[in-house]
Amino acid sequence: MSPARVGRVIRRCVALLLVLGLAGCGDAAAAQTGTVTVFAAASLTESFTTLGRQFEEAHPGNRVVFNFGGSSALATQINEGAPADVFAAAAPANMATVTGAAAPVTFVRNQLVIAVTDGNPKRVTGLAGLTAPGLKVALCAESVPCGAAAATALAAAGVSLTPVTLEQDVKAALAKVRFGEVDAALVYRTDAEASAADVDGIEFPESAKAINDYPIVLLKDAANPGGGQMFIDYVLSADGVRVLTEAGFQAP
Incomplete structure (x- = not known):
């Protein structure tokens, strides 16, 4: 076999391996399962409970565990090491106190x-x-x-x-x-x-x-960052917006 032909064969093999590798990664992402721990403001109790149930139905094998409470108390718990993947607060001021948080997204408002x-x-x-x-x-x-x-x-x-x-x-x-x-x-x-x-x-x-903006964020030290981001994406989706607006929240 000529050197040129050998080179073409090698390149095709490498390309095939890359395709198979990417397909495998896609399958792994689609099949991601696990528990997502969400700390959320008390005023989100009803709507997030509904969203959690719908999220689990849309993503079999995933489970959402909520900790609802006052935003300041939740922020304190996170800063003291309580395990959480996602934090949804009732005001930016409480979100700002959480160390190690990435850039939050305002998803609803309330008055x-x-x-x-x-x-x-x-x-x-x-x-x-x-x-x-x-x-x-x-x-x-x-x-x-x-x-x-x-x-x-x-x-x-x-x-x-x-x-x-x-x-x-x-x-x-x-x-x-x-x-x-x-x-x-x-x-x-x-x-x-x-x-x-x-x-x-x-x-x-x-x-x-006195309208409050509600930010949501994937925490830096999340044990399940993939699942946490999937839940945030669901909250921001059309299904999530529908549940939140029906509960009386306003669009940001």
Whole structure:
């Protein structure tokens, strides 16, 4: 066999090996399975639970495990070494405290409403009404996004009030209304809609001054970076956007 022909044969063999190798990599990516651990803001509980179930159906062999809570508490857990692949926060400020995070993507926005007992027996119509004598109000602590947003909205309205309780996440504040422990609470619109059987959500104009952006990120030390990115991609997909907007979130 001539040297030229030998060279052509070698080049064809190398090309074939490259094709087979790439095909194998593609098959491995398509067949990726495992557990994805997602730390997410409490206000994402219902929508992310739905997205997690749909993600598992769309990607057999994958399982999503959630840890829901106040964004500041979740950020602290991550910084202290808690294992997580994905972090979805209710405000950029909490995301910024997470060490080793890559560039986050804002995927939805949310704003506040006044949650009152079903039927609004106290006839609350706006923030000023929360200062009525004897009215019991719950707020989130200012260290968590719903509390920081509430402080901004109250300042914009020129309203000063003393809550009977400060809660560490929005679900806890809403629960105070649902169980009749307070008359009203400032919570996200999405949380009021998720509990529409028990509470009414009262819109107020100053909420436009305190809209929260929700960022999501694949953590640098993720144990399952491939699965984590697959979940983020699903959240950003048309199916993910549909679930989130139906829950009351706004497009960024």
